[in-house]
Amino acid sequence: ELKVEQNPLFLSMQEGKNYTIYCNYSTTSDRLYWYRQDPGKSLESLFVLLSNGAVKQEGRLMASLDTKARLSTLHITAAVHDLSATYFCAVDMHTQGGSEKLVFGKGTKLTVNP
Amino acid sequence: ETGVTQTPRHLVMGMTNKKSLKCEQHLGHNAMYWYKQSAKKPLELMFVYSLEERVENNSVPSRFSPECPNSSHLFLHLHTLQPEDSALYLCASSPRQGGGTGELFFGEGSRLTVL
Numbered sequence: 511e512l513k514v515e516q517n518p519l520f521l522s523m524q525e526g527k528n529y530t531i532y533c534n535y536s537t538t539s540d541r542l543y544w545y546r547q548d549p550g551k552s553l554e555s556l557f558v559l560l561s562n563g564a565v566k567q568e569g570r571l572m573a574s575l576d577t578k579a580r581l582s583t584l585h586i587t588a589a590v591h592d593l594s595a596t597y598f599c600a601v602d603m604h605t606q607g608g609s610e611k612l613v614f615g616k617g618t619k620l621t622v623n624p
Numbered sequence: 625e626t627g628v629t630q631t632p633r634h635l636v637m638g639m640t641n642k643k644s645l646k647c648e649q650h651l652g653h654n655a656m657y658w659y660k661q662s663a664k665k666p667l668e669l670m671f672v673y674s675l676e677e678r679v680e681n682n683s684v685p686s687r688f689s690p691e692c693p694n695s696s697h698l699f700l701h702l703h704t705l706q707p708e709d710s711a712l713y714l715c716a717s718s719p720r721q722g723g724g725t726g727e728l729f730f731g732e733g734s735r736l737t738v739l
Contacts, residue, residue: 514666541726552714553730560725598667602726611680612728614667 512537514601516615523589524623531618533582533599541602542582543612544573546595553598557584589622596620627651628731630715636737637705645700645734647715654719656698657728658690661712673698705738712736 513536523529533542541560545553557566559575559582566573570593572585582599596619600612628649637643649656658670672680673692687709689701698715712735716728 543727552732555727558725558727611669611672616666
């Protein structure tokens, strides 16, 4: 059974600071996704990482994937209040019939304080 | 119009009621999913439909009954639910594997409260 673990689960940081969220998973997969969820809202796709060594950047967020270590990181640079949200990583297990089966971590609730 | 639309957004029902959640996707995808999001738990995959055929059922109790009449619509029929079934139910869609990145596109969710 695939397990996906994120840490930390709660993160409070000051504006302007840097921090990294970690996502570890237990079985082989070469597809990993990061999503953002604001309170009361749906999940918004942030990054799709499809191969070992993949690195994607969007604004103050950068995600990377190391499939050998079964580890992905989401790095936050110079945090701003608007980044406050819950961030989920998800790993693709695939299903029969060709559809996707994403297993999610518990999420990291990020609060950026002024 | 958003890509994946869910109705109702909020639902309160008694344990003896029968209700349904509806999901519609306008993205031309061939796979649709139901996920359950409870407080303090990871998102749980409930059902997967690929080309209108159910391909995944994650040991979900029979009081939850999915229906996928076509590739654009997905329903979750609810019957004799328990209070612990109160949660946010998220619908998602994706292109069939080989035609995309495997990324799921989520609806806004239906917040269910069982009294």
